[in-house]
Amino acid sequence: PKKALIIGAGIAGIATAIRLAVKGYQVEVYEANSYPGGKLSQFEQDGYRFDAGPSLFTMPQYVNELFKLAGKNPSDYFRYQKLDVVCRYFYEDGTRLTAYANAGKFSDEIQEKTGEPAAAVKHYLDNSSTVYNVTNHVFLERSLHRLKTYLRWDTVKSIFQFGKIDAFRTMHKANEVFFKDKRIVQFFDRYATYNGSNPYSAPATLNVIPHLEQHFGAYFPEGGMYDITSCLVALAESLSVKFYYNNPVAEIVLQGHTVRGIKTNDGVIDGDLVVSNMDIWFTYHKLLSNYPKLHPQKILNQERSSSALIFYWGIRDQFRELDLHNIFFSADYEAEFNHIWKEKEIYHDPTVYLNISSKYKPDDAPESCENWFVMINVPANTGQDWDALIAGARENVLNKLSRLLNKDIRKLIANESILDPRSIESRTSSYQGSLYGTSSNTQFAAFLRHANKSSKLKGLYFCGGSVHPGGGIPLCLLSAKIVGELAG
Numbered sequence: 001p002k003k004a005l006i007i008g009a010g011i012a013g014i015a016t017a018i019r020l021a022v023k024g025y026q027v028e029v030y031e032a033n034s035y036p037g038g039k040l041s042q043f044e045q046d047g048y049r050f051d052a053g054p055s056l057f058t059m060p061q062y063v064n065e066l067f068k069l070a071g072k073n074p075s076d077y078f079r080y081q082k083l084d085v086v087c088r089y090f091y092e093d094g095t096r097l098t099a100y101a102n103a104g105k106f107s108d109e110i111q112e113k114t115g116e117p118a119a120a121v122k123h124y125l126d127n128s129s130t131v132y133n134v135t136n137h138v139f140l141e142r143s144l145h146r147l148k149t150y151l152r153w154d155t156v157k158s159i160f161q162f163g164k165i166d167a168f169r170t171m172h173k174a175n176e177v178f179f180k181d182k183r184i185v186q187f188f189d190r191y192a193t194y195n196g197s198n199p200y201s202a203p204a205t206l207n208v209i210p211h212l213e214q215h216f217g218a219y220f221p222e223g224g225m226y227d228i229t230s231c232l233v234a235l236a237e238s239l240s241v242k243f244y245y246n247n248p249v250a251e252i253v254l255q256g257h258t259v260r261g262i263k264t265n266d267g268v269i270d271g272d273l274v275v276s277n278m279d280i281w282f283t284y285h286k287l288l289s290n291y292p293k294l295h296p297q298k299i300l301n302q303e304r305s306s307s308a309l310i311f312y313w314g315i316r317d318q319f320r321e322l323d324l325h326n327i328f329f330s331a332d333y334e335a336e337f338n339h340i341w342k343e344k345e346i347y348h349d350p351t352v353y354l355n356i357s358s359k360y361k362p363d364d365a366p367e368s369c370e371n372w373f374v375m376i377n378v379p380a381n382t383g384q385d386w387d388a389l390i391a392g393a394r395e396n397v398l399n400k401l402s403r404l405l406n407k408d409i410r411k412l413i414a415n416e417s418i419l420d421p422r423s424i425e426s427r428t429s430s431y432q433g434s435l436y437g438t439s440s441n442t443q444f445a446a447f448l449r450h451a452n453k454s455s456k457l458k459g460l461y462f463c464g465g466s467v468h469p470g471g472g473i474p475l476c477l478l479s480a481k482i483v484g485e486l487a488g
């Protein structure tokens with residue numbers, strides 16, 4: 001059989017390995033870390049378990065599809081539950097909102113708590129659904145880089161409906177037209193952060209994201225987010241995929257314009273095709289550093305998505321008003337995003353995201369305790385004085401949570417670790433520590449992501465959050481699907 005070499009066991013690398021194995025390839029995955037999953041990993045801290053990176057799971061069908069491809073029944077291997085409460089929201093003015101999965105209940109909640117008519121919310125979600133129906137085939141599920149995509153009837157139909165996708169105003173401007181209440185505008189603006197973008201510059205097309213969450217739902221895997229990684233690694237292994245950990249790839253080896261294999265610490269390994277799951281910037285700058293003429297400068301120089309600062313706190317208490325996902329909004333969202341995107345620093349009143357997996361999986365924390373994953377959006381790493389920024393942010397976050405929860409959180413912290421843009425960059429080779437590859441802050445971003453197949457080097461493919469169609473688990477899984485089709 002033909003041999004496929006995959007660089008990186010991130011979620012997209014694992015999914016690509018499964019797809020190629022199903023196609024009959026002999027597949028080997030080389031991973032720099034001692035564990036799989038990249039950003040989607042987990043760790044233990046004094047009796048508390050934490051998912052290190054992603055915490056929101058949407059579009060489980062893309063995971064299920066992999067089991068089905070391998071002829072297995074997904075629910076025998078991977079179980080998850082749908083959330084009735086998607087997220088709890090806390091505003092500085094004291095407003096508390098519950099985002100129910102049920103659209104009717106959710107719209108009623110908004111009307112009751114803010115006075116914004118339920119009908120306006122319904123109208124908004126209908127619009128979001130239209131944008132999804134027009135865009136998903138073209139922008140997400142296919143390669144944008146081959147003619148065949150543009151010749152398909154559903155692509156042609158989508159292009160004729162382009163007016164509907166609202167690409168020429170910003171998310172924020174569009175949301176202001178839909179809603180009078182500033183709290184609700186802020187609520188829907190937040191979806192820009194789902195791919196690390198800025199609602200004050202990202203196109204309103206991204207208002208499709210609430211549809212994904214509301215219509216398709218949010219889920220929690222039975223064993224926590226890390227289940228996605230571990231179940232897919234087990235599936236890959238059952239298809240004879242071999243994983244080599246602690247095995248950083250140093251170079252992609254070429255013969256003329258054809259890929260011959262990869263170079264690791266053990267020497268050159270030959271393969272018929274190579275798929276890089278390494279961030280596209282590092283793929284060129286590290287693995288193809290001898291071939292600067294091949295570097296697609298325009299794509300590599302694009303603005304990166306935002307990064308994150310995370311405090312993992314073991315908390316010696318339980319909070320009934322909190323759920324799995326919780327947001328504590330900043331009082332001035334525009335100022336917060338200006339700090340992230342223009343000043344490239346951290347705003348003194350950041351929006352805080354608090355995830356507590358022990359709400360659904362009690363053994364993630366000792367009895368009467370909770371595992372708090374406390375995250376704020378921060379700029380990508382361009383050499384800021386992170387130690388100083390983190391010290392200031394820690395105080396501000398503690399003050400904010402203590403204020404909005406009426407309890408001194410400092411006293412409850414049993415243990416702590418911190419992830420910041422520098423460690424995100426060094427642990428997963430993500431350029432500038434960006435969470436989602438390039439930002440979506442312009443209407444052209446979708447067309448400027450790197451293709452899933454090299455146009456210059458035969459046998460070279462790309463998957464993962466820094467290439468088409470973009471970052472986040474569902475899109476990473478779609479990048480693997482496109483590679484599977486292109487390599488067919």
Ligand code: FAD
Pocket residue numbers: 007008009010011012013030031032033036037038039040052053054055056057058247248249250277278279308310424427428429430435436463464465466471472473474476
């Ligand atoms: P990565 O996870 O980036 O992994 C790449 C792998 O390649 C790593 O294991 C790395 O070690 C390995 N590698 C790199 N270079 C080499 C080399 N030269 N040789 C060998 N191995 C190499 N997404 C969501 O859907 N929902 C969320 O709630 C969410 N929240 C997030 C929160 C945080 C804090 C972070 C960091 C990310 C979040 N994301 C979320 C984004 C999501 O985690 C990523 O988009 C996705 O996991 C990226 O997967 P990937 O396949 O691109 O690879």
